[in-house]
Amino acid sequence: MNILVTGGAGYIGSHTCVALLEAGHTVIVADNLINSKAETLERVMQITGKDIIFYQIDVTQAAAVETLFAKHSLDGVIHFAGLKAVGESVDKPLAYYYNNIVSTMVLAQACQKYNVPRFVFSSSATVYGENKVPFVETMKLLPTTNPYGETKAISERILTDVVNANPQWSVALLRYFNPVGAHESGLIGEAPTGIPNNLMPYIAQVAKGKLDKLRIFGNDYPTVDGTGVRDYIHVMDLAEGHVVALARMSAGVSIYNLGTGQGTSVLELVESFVAANGIEIPYEIVARRPGDIAKCYADVTKAKKELNWSTTRNIMDMCRDAWGFEKNYKD
Ligand code: NAD
Numbered sequence: 623m624n625i626l627v628t629g630g631a632g633y634i635g636s637h638t639c640v641a642l643l644e645a646g647h648t649v650i651v652a653d654n655l656i657n658s659k660a661e662t663l664e665r666v667m668q669i670t671g672k673d674i675i676f677y678q679i680d681v682t683q684a685a686a687v688e689t690l691f692a693k694h695s696l697d698g699v700i701h702f703a704g705l706k707a708v709g710e711s712v713d714k715p716l717a718y719y720y721n722n723i724v725s726t727m728v729l730a731q732a733c734q735k736y737n738v739p740r741f742v743f744s745s746s747a748t749v750y751g752e753n754k755v756p757f758v759e760t761m762k763l764l765p766t767t768n769p770y771g772e773t774k775a776i777s778e779r780i781l782t783d784v785v786n787a788n789p790q791w792s793v794a795l796l797r798y799f800n801p802v803g804a805h806e807s808g809l810i811g812e813a814p815t816g817i818p819n820n821l822m823p824y825i826a827q828v829a830k831g832k833l834d835k836l837r838i839f840g841n842d843y844p845t846v847d848g849t850g851v852r853d854y855i856h857v858m859d860l861a862e863g864h865v866v867a868l869a870r871m872s873a874g875v876s877i878y879n880l881g882t883g884q885g886t887s888v889l890e891l892v893e894s895f896v897a898a899n900g901i902e903i904p905y906e907i908v909a910r911r912p913g914d915i916a917k918c919y920a921d922v923t924k925a926k927k928e929l930n931w932s933t934t935r936n937i938m939d940m941c942r943d944a945w946g947f948e949k950n951y952k953d
């Protein structure tokens with residue numbers, strides 16, 4: 623199939639390009655490189671030995687998007703492009719609402735106009751808010767504590783309404799849990815600018831000596847050891863989930879949790895990183911981070927049953943591959 627991957631130069635997008643190319647698809651990437659580098663796409667081509675067609679465009683710009691749709695006969699769109707820093711979204715709500723929602727609308731409109739049958743959307747476990755774990759697709763979404771989360775809930779709603787009006791269209795809303803790790807080659811991975819907000823890249827930079835120690839946000843949560851519990855998923859498992867969803871999606875809206883179904887605490891992740899890589903990670907316990915919840919993990923029954931998809935990589939693989947990328951990465 624001819625697949626447009628928006629945000630394809632980014633962290634999850636680039637790994638999904640690898641999985642798509644390896645499955646035999648033709649990949650067209652649209653990315654404005656606001657949070658990524660074109661070099662990542664060269665590395666994807668190096669890993670796969672296959673070409674990518676690249677447009678450096680902003681997907682909120684309808685004219686540029688339409689030019690692309692007119693040129694390529696697309697079979698599907700995977701829409702990763704978006705701003706994703708939760709804290710930044712509190713300071714810059716308009717940038718987040720504009721970028722994340724307008725991009726979804728512009729792409730949905732282009733799909734309608736050019737009869738592109740499949741649309742896969744990057745949603746997030748954050749839409750479950752303070753529901754009880756494990757999170758199930760049928761749960762009523764609860765308000766999130768930040769504009770970023772709201773952009774995901776609103777985009778889901780917009781796409782659902784468009785399908786209600788056009789029931790022949792196929793939309794998959796994929797709710798990712800905590801993607802971590804990197805491609806096994808170490809050539810592509812997660813390279814946040816500045817000090818990482820997320821746990822795994824922070825640990826990897828402590829391992830490298832770039833940061834002095836990890837600060838663990840709270841050890842008084844009602845969890846196995848008091849630290850926050852999350853459902854970490856290897857980014858290549860997540861990438862492969864997209865390829866499967868594209869192949870199996872049918873008319874209407876389908877919602878899938880993409881996670882492992884297993885919760886891991888912050889301390890357990892640190893211990894696994896030390897065991898996988900033989901590098902000590904100094905840490906201190908500090909106050910809870912505002913907005914954090916105690917536990918977040920998926921019920922993955924639906925993806926297993928309907929997509930016949932489940933993860934194959936474990937926490938040790940995630941820690942090994944995160945370090946495999948970070949140790950060679952040059953800013
Ligand atoms: P990323 O920042 O690495 O990738 C996003 C890409 O989109 C970047 O390459 C960026 O340059 C591009 N982009 C942003 N706005 C654009 C625009 N208007 N036009 C064209 N390109 C644009 O982020 P990621 O971690 O790969 O996340 C991909 C998607 O998955 C995002 O929508 C994110 O919200 C969602 N998501 C991420 C996580 C996570 O923890 N990483 C979890 C759940 C959902």
Ligand code: WQD
Binds near residue numbers: 801821836849851
């Ligand atoms: C994981 C755990 C922290 C950093 C975020 C977004 C979510 C989704 C995925 C996009 C928590 C603890 C972290 C640190 C720490 N993104 N931690 N010290 O918050 O679960 O999810 O990324 O959709 O929307 O909110 O991920 O990696 O930031 O935190 O102790 O320096 O690690 O408190 O328990 P989170 P995270």
